Amino acid sequence: MxxxxxxxxxxxxxxxxxxxxxxxxxxxxxxxxxxxxxxxxxxxxxxxxxxxxxxxxxxxxxxxxxxxxxxxxxxxxxxxxxxxxxxxxxxxxxxxxxxxxxxxxxxxxxxxxxxxxxxxxxxxxxxxxxxxxxxxxxxxxxxxxxxxxxxxxxxxxxxxxxxxxxxxxxxxxxxxxxxxxxxxxxxxxxxxxxxxxxxxxxxxxxxxxxxxxxxxxxxxxWVHKAEATGSRAWAAPHEELIIRAELVLKLLTHGETGAIAAAATTSLPEEVGGVRNWDYRYSWIRDAALAAQALHALGHDAEAHAFVEWVERVAREHHDEDRAIQIVYGVHGEAEIGEKELPNLEGYRRSAPVRTGNGAVDQLQLDVFGELIGVVYELVRVGENVSDDILEFLPDVADDACRQWQERDYGLWELRNGPFHFVYSKVMVWMGLDRAITLAEAGLIDGDVQRWRATSEQIREEVLQQGFDPELGAFRQSYERNVLDASNLLFPLLEFLPFDDPRVRSTIDATIEGLTDNGLAHRYHADDGIAGGEGAFGLCNFWLVDALAMSGRTEEARDLFGRMVSHANHVGLYAEEIDPATGAFLGNFPQAFTHIGLINSALYLAYAEGRDSPVPDPIGSEEHRNHRMDSARQRSAEAQGE
Known part of the structure; x- marks a missing residue:
């Protein structure tokens, strides 16, 4: 105590x-x-x-x-x-x-x-x-x-x-x-x-x-039904920890709507005594793609499909009302989740303020366009049927992305001193348009493919010119600021660049050098408009595992994965962050993002080490890059044949 x-x-x-x-x-x-x-x-x-x-x-x-x-x-x-x-x-x-x-x-x-x-x-x-x-x-x-x-x-x-x-x-x-x-x-x-x-x-x-x-x-x-659908040899030797992560994702899933809450709590601090205390009992659209891959790998296609359907439905309803698509909603689809403080509570270990609601609801975060398109693509490529309503909605999302991609936004990390031209946000828009083009060429959606292709090429050229800083040796957080950001580890997994590209390799090395502390990775070290500091971010460490594994650096990936496994608590749960000096948990708990990262990293490690994996050709792999179009077309033909 x-x-x-x-x-x-x-x-x-x-x-x-x-x-x-x-x-x-x-x-x-x-x-x-x-x-x-x-x-x-x-x-x-x-x-x-x-x-x-x-x-x-x-x-x-x-x-x-x-x-x-x-x-x-x-x-x-x-x-x-x-x-x-x-x-x-x-x-x-x-x-x-x-x-x-x-x-x-x-x-x-x-x-x-x-x-x-x-x-x-x-x-x-x-x-x-x-x-x-x-x-x-x-x-x-x-x-x-x-x-x-x-x-x-x-x-x-x-x-x-x-x-x-x-x-x-x-x-x-x-x-x-x-x-x-x-x-x-x-x-x-x-x-x-x-x-x-x-x-x-x-x-x-x-x-x-x-x-x-x-x-x-x-x-x-629920667990054993999924086990019956296929072997979990890919999860060895951490199968029980993977099952616990699986149960955490279900625990955070609403049984009537299918929405997955980001965490179970509000206002557990990212720094003891600090003010970085947020309410995470809401569902973020960006969680859907990562969650869908993890749930599908575990044999829970119904949960993956339900979450995607929920995400697309609430976003579509918002769009139909001529309102901006939000990055976060209540688990029942509520759009009004304004942030307020509770002065009657001192906060965990006097970490005030305690907050309810989340101010990020009003932020422009451009990665939402990529998330909405990418998660549908993820379902289609593994053979899931997607409703006509969703497929009819995606061209509007792609068109909105084309109109807004040049705007500044508040980014993946929801900084409070923006907006900036975040490099990750631009790449996510590129990814969404890239996947929309694939879906269109497979005959699954209709839209202005020529415009999508021209815009995606423009984004790519701009990011490669303005997003990479040779002196930093890495992709920067934003055009305005030459600082590292762990989210840029995802660029090869999003297939923006291949893993053997020198800029990808140097970004991985720079991230290890500049963002790790006692072997654990932080999100960034930069002014974000909020006082105080924070711990190492659990999901970023699993992203680093993925990037290392898919780059052929499997021994380093395995070592980092082992360190993260050792930081699970006595019952196999993770919070949002870890104090790299003490191993103490920080942030809201249990956190869906961290458990999703654990599952997906186990998948990428299994693939990189040549073990059987339940996800064929994981996104970012050479096989996926080479065959995704054929796969999408085949899925389309099979669906039309039915």
Whole structure:
């Protein structure tokens, strides 16, 4: 503990495809928005250990426990060993049904905590201190039939599983807190259940053990169905870590819409004590292409397709309303996600401000055009059917790209002191037009191919003239600033240049020399309009793995991949960033981008080392460059034949 806070990495995540909660090794649920991930939190101790509220269960005599997931699930067990006995707490959020794709599962906004004592008697300690509306809603608590009720305004939460004489109620910092203690004899079990709403009985399964069984069976059926579609030899020797990343991506997927949230939390800092604290519980369009490749490789075509369909639908609706296409939306497709601060919370380890919403929603980020076209191309090339509505929308996206590519934007990293002429943004527009041309020549879309080709050639010529700095020995971040940017490692993977091009090789070398610290890569070192610093960025390290592997530098790639594997936490999760000096996690957690990077890097390593890969001719490979047109045409002919 540091100042009352567990390290970020000392948490695990549970969820039910509607929301996600964080459970610390001390048995405390420190973060839980209800009823959905986008909702205000009811437990927020990770952002204010005094005023945020928590739901803690632990054994007296054991401050922290050990944690592990029930194999191939997002159901968690935390074990506290007192020396006289062991308390095992099994945590899950109710989930059942078919998890493939969207719409086949049901979930109740609740957390079930099943307690069992092993080897001897244990003294159990409980704290239940809901704080609604990110700690602004200070509740009253009263006993009711079946348990206890906390309420403030229209918000209500219940707790069942405690006897009235086991609990005491007290007012702390202007709000009610329930504390309880009881003895659990060896072999005995108890269930504590907290539910959104005023009904402690809830709905659905009555026996909490059945709730856990249903969740375990649902998670495992989803994982094992994908395993049955093909070998995962490519993931060796890190198959279990890859499966955990797979489960994280599903955990962050909304079960009804298919949108994938960037992370489960808001405002976990990129620098302890700093102000780089953002809300990542939204879905970024740029995540779709990387996520689609990762999910397809894992055999989850339904999830990849659902995410792409969602991305294209919300962007198309925005476009049809004659509004600018946003780079980020709410998981239900909400366009209004304006940023605001919550002054009542001190922030994780006093890292204020705490924010909700995200100001990036109003930024122009030109890479969105490439993302929208590129992700459809990715589905088409692996044989997925794409709706006519999407294919009819893409020419408009390509035309918009042609009109806007010369504008300044705020870039992939959403800098707050722009706009600039970001080199990565220009290359992403080029990539989108390049893929649009391929789709058109394959007969899948109609449009002004001549204009797209002329514009893509113009972009390419400009980037090669203004984007590469010989003195820097690398592609620069923007035309205006001669600084390194790790996103430029992607240029050969986007097929802007081949991996053996001297400019690609020197960019890789310059990135290693100028952006790595203790073997871990940062995004950039440049003024971005925000005070303070940040840690090494998880995804950038996996991009470096990919670039090294595909450049023939497989030993260096394997070493960096191994370092990143070693930085996973005790249950195989990653945050957005890593402190290169200490290994501590920084930023929001768990972060989809980092886990996507892990999966895709395992794929590129397998390909580079000549092992079987579930993704034929990965983008960036010589085979893909040589055969993508033929492949697209063949897919088109097969579709027309059907």
């Amino acid at each position: 540091a100042g009352g806070y567990l390290p970020i990495e000392d948490h695990a995540a549970i969820g039910n495809l509607r929301s996600v909660a964080l459970v610390g090794r001390d048995g405390s649920i420190d973060w839980c928005p209800l009823p959905g991930l986008e909702s205000a939190s009811v437990f927020t101790a990770i952002l204010d250990h005094r005023r945020g509220g928590r739901f803690q269960v632990r054994a007296r005599g054991a401050e922290v426990g050990t944690q592990a997931y029930i194999a191939h699930t997002n159901v968690l067990e935390t074990s506290f060993d007192t020396g006289e006995g062991r308390l095992v707490v099994t945590d899950c959020m109710p989930l059942r049904g078919n998890l493939d794709g969207v719409g086949g599962s049901t979930a109740e906004p609740a957390v079930h905590r099943l307690l069992r004592a092993e080897g001897g008697d244990v003294q159990v300690q409980v704290e239940w201190s809901p704080r609604f509306q990110y700690g602004n809603g200070l509740p009253q608590i009263m006993s009711i039939d079946g348990g206890f009720l906390a309420w403030a305004g229209d918000d209500a939460l219940t707790l069942s599983g405690l006897q009235q004489d086991e609990a005491t109620l007290a007012e702390e910092d202007g709000a009610a807190t329930l504390r309880a203690g009881f003895t659990l004899g060896a072999g005995q079990r108890r269930a504590l259940v907290t539910r959104w709403g005023a009904n402690p009985a809830g709905s659905g399964l009555d026996d909490p053990r059945d709730v856990v069984t249903a969740a375990v069976e649902s998670w495992r059926a």
